[in-house]
Amino acid sequence: MRELVVVVGTRPEIIKMAPVIRAAEGTFERYLVHTGQHYDAEMSGAFFEALDLPAPDENLEIGSGTQGEQTSQALVGVERLLLEREPAAAVALGDTNAVLSTALAASKLSTTFGHVEAGLRSFDRTMPEEVNRVVADHVADLSFAPTEQAVSHLRDEGVTEGVHETGNTVVDACHEHAPLAAERSDVLERFGLDGDYVAATIHRPHNTDDAERLRAVVDALDGASVPVVFPAHPRTQRVLADLDYEPSGSLRLVDPLDYLDFLKLxxxxxxxxxxxxxxxxxxxxxxxxxxTVRPNTERPETVEAGVNELVEPAELSARLETLLTDADARDAMTGHPDLYGDGDAGERIVAALDAALD
Structure with a gap:
């Protein structure tokens, strides 16, 4: 049976790649590689077991470092295993350095490379993720675009061969994992929540590297009329500690949650x-x-559908309170669960890989 190398580097990647891994069973021998780009206890065997997934076959243990350090070390590691294993194809998802490294290594060895979540664009080249997306898309043999708009972005850049509109595996993942979260997570009971609360997470450098901006965000959350549960990324925790920030209102800063807990939250x-x-x-x-506390997004479909809004920190408090107190405003931002497909993206990706390799 042909081998498919699946490369991941972060928790979100394995969550969204899980439907592909499951769908590949019986069609490919799966060889799962974790670059270790972000060390996370949840990327241990227990995390994969919780999602009913096989543990990684190999961990490159890249760890933290500069963009160049992470990319170069992962490039060497992925190149080595591709040379050793000679798989039929390699796939990676998203926009991290793990994706860029896999794309470059595969393209230089003429290994078929499939980019899952191709064609996303924020059009902000100051974001390392945007550079990773663009480069990966332009060396990929197969581009698995989640939406028509993503296909259009690729076409505008001259990428037309090997492009497949598949839907986004995030839909598959939510459908597959939400029942696990409902069954296995007690997060609501642990925090004494009854549904009248806000879930928050802020971790991008654009927000955390600007102390004034981050303080404005947490002040807005702290002033909400309902509890705000904020599992804080280590980067965010460090900056808040440097600011000597202590919530005095609704904000509840907690340590990062495991995936099923956060999904249920x-x-x-x-x-x-x-x-x-x-x-x-x-x-x-x-x-x-x-x-979304950002000036732009590579998920414009959510904004266009009206279920997501881009807000600046100064606007956050007022807009949040409107949604918490005005049922009509909240209802207007509810719906459209099918923006990213019907939940069969994993199957489509594996079918497209199978056909292309045949």
Whole structure:
């Protein structure tokens, strides 16, 4: 049976790649590689077991470092394993350095490379993720675009061969994992929540590297009329500690949650506040209104559908309170769970890989 190398580097990647891994069973021998770009205890065997997935076959243990350090070390590691294993194809998802490294290594060895979540664009080249997306798309043999708009972005850049509109695996993942979260997570009971709360997460450098901007965000969350549960990324925790910031109102800063806990927390929230790309998608699938604290997004479908809004820190408090107190405003931002497909993206990706390799 042909071998498919699947490369991931972060928790969101394995969550969204899980439907591809499951769908590939019986069609490919799966060889799962974790670059270790972001060390996370949840990327241990227990995390994969919780999602009923096989543990990684190999961990490159890249760890933290500069963009160049992470990319170069992962490039060497992925190149080595591709040379050793000679797989039929390699796939990676998204926009991290793990994706860029896999794309470059595969293209230089003439290994068929499939980019899952191709064609996303924020059009902001100051974001390392945007550079990674563009480069990966332009060396990919197969581009698995989640939406028609993503296909259009690729076409505008001259990428037309090997492009498949598949839907986004985030839909598959939410459908597959939400029942696990409902069954296995007690997060609502642990925090004493009854559904009248906000789920928040802020971690991008655009927000965390600007102390004044981050303080404005947390002040807005702290002033909300309902509890705001904020699992804080280590980067965010460090900056808040440097600011000697202590919430005095509604904000509840907690340590990062495991995936099933956060999925359940988000599923039952009245509003989600984030700067994460993936959470914008998940909120739309779960039909929870989303406020994104960023000047731009590579998920414009959510904004165009009215289920997500881009807000600046100075606007966050007023807009959040409107959604918490005005049922009509909240209802207007609820719905459209099918923006990213019908939940069969994993199957389509594997079918397209199978056909292309034949």
């Amino acid at each position: 988000m599923d039952h929230a009245r509003v989600v506040v984030t700067d994460s790309g993936g959470i914008q998608e998940e909120a739309s699938v779960l039909e929870v209104p989303c406020l």
